[in-house]
Amino acid sequence: MAAKLVLTPGQTVGPFFALGLDRPDWADLTRNDPLGERVTIEGRVLDGDGAPVPDALIELWQANAAGRYDHIEDEQADKKIDPNFRGYGRVATEAQGRFRIITIKPGPVPGRGNALQAPHINVAFFARGLLRQLHTRIYFSDEKANLTDPLLAGIEDESARQSLIARRGEGGAYRFDFVLQGLGETAFLDI
Amino acid sequence: MTQPPAYARHRDGGQPPYLYPDYASTVKRAPNRPLIRFEHTLSEITGPSFTSGWAGPVATDLTKQHQGEPLGERIIVTGRILDEDGRPIADTLVELWQCNAAGRYHHPVDQHDAPLDPNFTGAGQAVTDADGRYRFVTIKPGAYPWRNSPNAWRPAHLHFGVFGGGFVTRLITQMYFPGDPLLQYDPIYQSTASAAARERLIAAYDPKLSEPEWALGYEFDMVLRGRDATPFEAP
Numbered sequence: 508m509a510a511k512l513v514l515t516p517g518q519t520v521g522p523f524f525a526l527g528l529d530r531p532d533w534a535d536l537t538r539n540d541p542l543g544e545r546v547t548i549e550g551r552v553l554d555g556d557g558a559p560v561p562d563a564l565i566e567l568w569q570a571n572a573a574g575r576y577d578h579i580e581d582e583q584a585d586k587k588i589d590p591n592f593r594g595y596g597r598v599a600t601e602a603q604g605r606f607r608i609i610t611i612k613p614g615p616v617p618g619r620g621n622a623l624q625a626p627h628i629n630v631a632f633f634a635r636g637l638l639r640q641l642h643t644r645i646y647f648s649d650e651k652a653n654l655t656d657p658l659l660a661g662i663e664d665e666s667a668r669q670s671l672i673a674r675r676g677e678g679g680a681y682r683f684d685f686v687l688q689g690l691g692e693t694a695f696l697d698i
Numbered sequence: 699m700t701q702p703p704a705y706a707r708h709r710d711g712g713q714p715p716y717l718y719p720d721y722a723s724t725v726k727r728a729p730n731r732p733l734i735r736f737e738h739t740l741s742e743i744t745g746p747s748f749t750s751g752w753a754g755p756v757a758t759d760l761t762k763q764h765q766g767e768p769l770g771e772r773i774i775v776t777g778r779i780l781d782e783d784g785r786p787i788a789d790t791l792v793e794l795w796q797c798n799a800a801g802r803y804h805h806p807v808d809q810h811d812a813p814l815d816p817n818f819t820g821a822g823q824a825v826t827d828a829d830g831r832y833r834f835v836t837i838k839p840g841a842y843p844w845r846n847s848p849n850a851w852r853p854a855h856l857h858f859g860v861f862g863g864g865f866v867t868r869l870i871t872q873m874y875f876p877g878d879p880l881l882q883y884d885p886i887y888q889s890t891a892s893a894a895a896r897e898r899l900i901a902a903y904d905p906k907l908s909e910p911e912w913a914l915g916y917e918f919d920m921v922l923r924g925r926d927a928t929p930f931e932a933p
Contacts, residue, residue: 511782512921514923515895518857528793577747581740616740619737619739631865639714687728
């Protein structure tokens with residue numbers, strides 16, 4: 508096999524990324540009226556001092572309501588593509604580190620082998636002070652499939668596992684905080 | 699059922715660490731806990747595609763977005779998006795943002811005492827062609843001070859975002875200019891341990907890309923993660 512090319516290293520998104528990357532309408536993945544249950548996910552991004560992070564960028568990638576990704580390599584013939592749902596979203600935090608995403612709850616998607624993964628949203632996370640992105644996932648507190656999800660089941664530390672699960676609040680919105688460091692730190696993935 | 703092959707893992711030293719105290723903002727933002735290693739599933743190997751509605755003369759020529767010409771040295775920046783096996787990545791979105799020739803971003807948070815240019819915003823988008831190539835026309839950004847340490851200056855750079863084939867190939871990086879004396883003092887550039895990987899961040903001046911009497915040409919390829927050699931298969 509030929510030698511691999513050297514990969515391009517990541518470099519921080521910096522404090523001014525909104526100039527090139529902020530597209531406020533991309534925070535609403537339901538803007539083209541897709542099929543599925545509408546969900547709002549809101550929360551804050553906090554640093555190791557508990558201070559809000561006002562310059563973070565959260566990117567989302569998820570399956571549609573049937574559990575199919577809009578991508579050529581998802582060949583699940585029994586699930587339909589939803590032409591009104593692309594599955595990609597993006598939101599930047601505001602001055603107090605808050606964000607809000609409107610989307611649909613994804614269906615379960617296959618894991619490795621015969622495993623099924625609980626409904627989840629894949630996250631790539633960028634900020635000033637992060638030299639490259641972090642990856643994590645957002646799961647939903649009211650999904651029984653969480654109990655058998657391969658990623659969640661493989662995390663022994665209870666607080667780390669809980670950090671991946673968005674909780675439904677009184678107003679109906681899901682709450683999910685990104686804690687970059689320290690107490691309640693979000694579990695980030697090496698993928 | 700056979701699933702498509704996973705993407706290859708990063709190699710040691712080829713990417714910057716999360717905690718790099720010379721870049722002071724990493725100290726309170728880098729996770730303390732080790733990352734949880736997880737083998738790729740459909741969730742990681744799929745990702746968004748952007749095949750239409752992006753490329754256009756205004757989006758790829760940052761000198762033509764206003765009534766007048768921006769100040770500064772006109773440059774052409776072009777290159778290919780490749781995977782680590784050298785395969786071109788067609789139809790992928792490339793996003794660019796940068797400060798102006800004086801070193802000031804068109805952004806409310808940037809309070810550097812340098813002038814804004816009414817003829818320059820500093821943002822563009824391109825979609826790669828069948829050969830994985832993108833091309834922008836812009837102006838060379840200025841260096842600017844930042845508060846990381848006393849008298850710290852960022853070397854001139856362009857910010858690039860690229861997607862590639864799957865969610866794990868997503869890359870946000872910066873392009874630097876050859877011979878910049880600020881590079882040796884810049885912790886963001888220096889944070890990557892491998893010298894060969896740091897070299898990837900520096901564009902090459904190419905006289906063949908320059909257009910006579912008009913603009914200087916630079917080549918800047920970006921290399922994204924490629925496939926693992928062995929496909930994963932259901933037991």
